Each structure stands twice: as C-alpha cells, then as structure tokens.
Amino acid sequence: MKDLLWLIPLFPLLGAIVNGLVGNRRGWEHRTTSAVALTGSGLAMLAGFAAIIDWATTLGTHGVHANRLFTWIPAGPGLTADGLLANLTIDFTLRLDALSAVMLFFVTFVGFVIHVYSVGYMHSEGARSYARYFAYLNLFMFAMLTLVLGANLAVLFIGWEGVGLCSYLLIGFYFEKEWCASAGKKAFIVNRIGDFGFLLAIFWAFKVFGTIDFAGMQALIEADPGKYASAATPIALLLFVGAIGKSAQLPLYVWLPDAMAGPTPVSALIHAATMVTAGVYMVARSNFIFALSPTALVVVAVVGGLTAVFAASIGLAQNDIKKVLAYSTVSQLGYMFLAAGAGAFGAGIFHVFTHSFFKACLFLGAGSVIHAVGGEQDMRKMGGLARHLPTTYWTFVVATLALAGIPPLAGFVSKDEILGKVFAAGVGDLNGFGSVYLVLWGLGLAGAFMTAFYMFRAVHMTFHGQFRGGHEAEHHLHESPRSMTAPLVILAAGSVLAGFLGIGKALSFNLDINAFEHFLHPIAPALEVEHAPVLATEWVLILISVAVAVAGILLARRFYFGPEAFRRPKALAERFPTLYATVANKYYVDEAYDRALVRPLAGLARFSWKGIDTVAIDGTLNASAFFTEIAGDLLRFLQTGNVRNYGLLVLAGALAAAAWLLL
C-alpha cells in the first residue's frame, strides 16, 4: 500500500469529479451524492491508514518512504548558486514519514467525520447545491492530502494553492449573499500575499540548493550547515510569510474571522482543523532550514506569541459564536508557531493534532446549535440550550475544557508542552534570545487565561440561563440528527484521549513516555536547549498554567452565570467605553486596512477603469470611429447615383487635367 500513495488523494478527487461534473448537472438525490462523497473520503481514510500501517511495519516509524510518480519539470542542466553544474529536475513525488503520517491520520479521519456531519447539516440544501458542496469538500480533501504527502516544495505548493481555492469556493458557498461572496474574495486575496512569499522562497531554495526536495535539501544542509547558514534566513522568513497567510497570523489574520461566512462544517474542517494548520506543517516540514536561522526562529516565535494574545483578546468581546471560535483558532495557531519558534517543532505539530479534535468538535457543536436555533449565530439570542441539546452540550463542554487547558484533556497536555518548551528556551537562552522567549512565555500564559475566559463565556451564554431568542424559536429547539451528534461524540472522545499520546517529560515525572515526540523525532527534532529547567520548576509551571485556566473559568462563571449574569461585564463596559468599543470592534484593524490599503487600491483600480480604460483607450477607439464616420458622411454626397452629376465631375476632372497639362 505504501507504494500506492497516489491512491489516497485520488479517491476524493474522483468523488469531486463525479459529484461536481455529473451529480451537480443531473441534480442527483441527496442519498446518491452523499454516498459518492463519503466513499471518496472514506476510501482515502482507509487507504491512508493502510499506508501508515504498511510503512510503519516494513520501514519502522523512523523511515522515510518516497513514492516517485514521474518527472514533473525537467529543467535540464543548470548552475546552482555555488557554481556547480547540476541536473535540475522537479519530480512529482509523494512522501510518507512520521510527520506526514500524523497529518495523514488526522486529516483523513477528521475529514471523514466532518463529511458524515455535513450529510446531516446540509440536508435542507437543494439537490444541486448539495452536490456542489460535497464536490468542493472532496476536492478540498484531495488538495489537502497532496499538500500533506508532497515530497518537495512544488508538490506541496500544488496542494497549498488547491486548499486555498477550495477555501475560497466554500467560504463563498452561499454566494447569493453579497457578504459571503466578498468574504471568499478577501480570504483568497489575503492568502495571495502569503503565497507570493512562499513562491519566492521556493525560487530562492531552488537557486541555493539546486533542488527543492525536502530530503535533498536536508542532506545538503546536514553535509555542510555552515555553507547554507546565510541563505537560510531569507528562505525561512519567506516560507514563514507563506505560513502567515495560510495560517492566519498577524498581520494577515483578517481573512479567517470573515471566513466564517461559509457553512459551519467547512469552518470546522478547513478553518480550524486542517487547512489553517498547513502553515505550521510547512514550518515543521522545513525545520532543518529554520533551525539554521536563529533570526527566523525568533521571528516565528514573536509573531506566534503576539497573535496568540492579540486574537484571544478580540475573542473576549465577540457575540457571534462562530467568530469567538474563529479568533480562538487564530490564537491557537499562534501557540503552534510559538512552539515552532522555540525550536519545539514536535510540540507545535502535537498542538495541531490535538487542536484538530477539540476545535473541530467545538465548531461542529456550534453548527449543531445554529441548526437548532434556525440559523441564529448571535449568542445574545441564545441561552439555556443545555436542556434541549444534551449531546451537543456535553461534547461542547468537553471540548471547551480541552481548549481551556484543564488536565488531563488533550489541550492541556499540548499547550502545557508548548509553554514548557518556550520557558525552557527562555531559561536556556536559546540562540541568545532568552529574554524574548521569557516574555513570550508570559504572553502565552495571558493568552491561556483569556482562552479559558472567552470559551466559558461562550458556554454560559449559549447553554446556560434562560433562552433569549423569543417564544417562537424556543418552540423549534431540537437536538440534531444522529449523523451530526455521532461525529460530535467521536471528536469529543478524541479531545479527551489524544493528549495521552504526547505526555510531556515533566508531567510523567521524567518517565520519558512522550510517544508523539519520539515518533516525530527523526523528522522534526526539537532544538536542544542547555540548562533545561529542573523537574520542580516544570511542575510549578504546570500548576501555574492550570491555575490560570481555572481562574479564567471562574471569572467567566462570575460574569456570565447565575441570576446576576451579564451585570458585571455590562458595568465594566460602561466604565471603560473606549476600551470596550476598541476590543469589540477588533481593534479597528479591518477599518485601518480599509483606509490604508483597500481604498487606495480600489481608487487606483477605479482610475484604471474610468480614467485609463474608459477615457484613454476606449476614447481613442471611439474618436477614430467618429472621424471615419464623419468622413464617410461627407463623401457620401459625391455618390449621388445621378449620372449627370458624374458626367459633370468627369468634365471638371478633364478640365483640371487639361489645365494642369497646359499651364
């Protein structure tokens, strides 16, 4: 099976083609469409699992299996940057190793679960748009699997652009609504900025290494790290620009909250669990380049840490349940980059892994809530839903606890691992940036407090207290169908269990049972830090982070639970009106971008349209047409059709000719 890796992305591609080109045209019944889509993603999952098992049993988990399909771009002989003549080619190669195995596992698994959920969530769509939805979703699976399995930067880039396209298509799924369509455009355009950096990184790497194959680049760097140290910084930074766009980090995070315009399962799959983590995956995949460049690492860490706190603080004052989760996703992605920036690539990927379970569960739970209240997303019009949606409630709470970082759930284990690694990088003075890492650790802790607060604020506002949506809506409240609750339960179980795969060293009293890190070590080794903190210090850190999470939960309970709910936050908002307005309006970042970039660019476009195109180009064309017409109008009078006029003209011409000859 491991030699048939190409089958894994092929299955969902076939599903997308069948549903998109045939099912959509013919308007197949829901049953047929979902059978095709579930077969596509289900077979991808089975093939993926089979490939992982085959690879692990034959090569061992430290092995790298490359599956070369064909030569994609034979560029011919050329000179590399250091003047060597090399035969430059790019192969279409898929690769299975520990890192792609992790991604393959949860992408196919979560992807399949969300396909199942979508069957219930989208059932009220018409036949054609139902087929369109599943075609896009399958196409996304194809692109994401290509991204995950790509053995070089170019194949990865195909998947990278493919998921961007599917993201655009699915955000704008309800394209009849203008704001949905423009949210899709925003996501696509903002991502383009990042992709530009990524492309430059690929070109630069090709120039420097003469190959963009991960294995090839790694071998070159391991042979002579000093030679490539200077080129590593720009390449790594440009790669990170790509990651900033795709993984919604400062300053390009603005598209992700708007991406919530898409259907909720899409938000769960693409904008929480899989696609947005592609940036983290790419950084971990090219860890050998980042490890060479202390500057790039600290930039990654700072951007990640700042994003984690910044997005979490916006999440404090959002009233749209999906927006809260969206900012939470941005914030958690920040944690993943913070880990990568501290050299703990494995810890970052581990958080990707656990996050995919609890954040997908939260989004699907939110989808179930939205489904129940008839499309309402404003939490101020919810409340008291726990009685009506018991399964959704319990799974949502479990996932929230995991995200807030309550032991022993998955989020606690992975987030604590990240904070521990960042603290260790600070104490151990990693690359001489020790104090920076210590500050980032503090920011991470503040972010953890805010995370616990805003998530429990969401739980209280949605599920506790009295229903605030009116009598009519209250009458319609109902638990979602089996196809929607079953995925919730599965993902909630994952949020509980996934953490046990990667229990950190301190948590297990130096037992060294961190299976996840051992698994990833051959591909994405963590940077060694000197003077690792002693066990007692680490336990103090763990207790601090748990205490912070509990404090956030208690504060949320005090603010939003019980008979006095909403009184204190209202009082606070009235006392600091400017501060509240700033946070609730997302620090006016969208408005600032609008003023600084969007409007000038729109003005330029308007000028090109009205000024250059309409006036200059069309004007020239119309003017020449006008003069030709005038000339024709005037000459028309000569062509009277009257024979005697012609005779007179002939006579005049003859006389003129004679005069010219004689005079």
Next chain:
Amino acid sequence: MITTTHYLMLSLVLFTLGVIGMVVRRNFITVLMCVELILNAANINFIAFSRQLGELTGQVFAVFVITIAAAEAAIGLGIIVALVRLKQTVNLDQVSVMEG
C-alpha cells in the same frame, strides 16, 4: 479656302454642344445623342489632321470610333429599353438608386 482651323472650330463647337447637352439634359435618349456628337467631334479632328498631315492613320481611327459609337448606341438603347420596362421613364434624374 477651308483650312484645318475651320474644321477644328466646327469640331470644338460640336464637342461643346455635346458636353453641355450631356450635362444639362435629363432625357436619356438626348444624352445618348450628345455622346454621339462628342464622338463625331473627335472624328472631325482625326479626319482634319489626317488630311493636313497626308496620313491615313487618322482615317483608320475615325472608322474605329464609328464602330465604337455604333456599339455604344446599341448598348445604350438596350439599357433604355430595359429602363423603360422597369420604370416607365427615360428621365435620368429618376434612376439615381442602385436597387431592384
């Protein structure tokens, strides 16, 4: 004594009459007759110079011109017959449109 000049004067008068008639008259048949006048004015020129120069070339040309004039008259009258059948008129001002 009738000199070449006299012939040329006659030719000039006939030519002018022909041209003026061709331009001012509306009747197709008259116009055709004016064309005959113009051609024959040219013929008189040919003959006059042939006699003065003692060469036959001019007379040969005159025969050719008469032939052409005959052909022209045949075609012109044919057109007139067709025109009368189509429009019941020989007035040139009423046939300025190219259609039908």
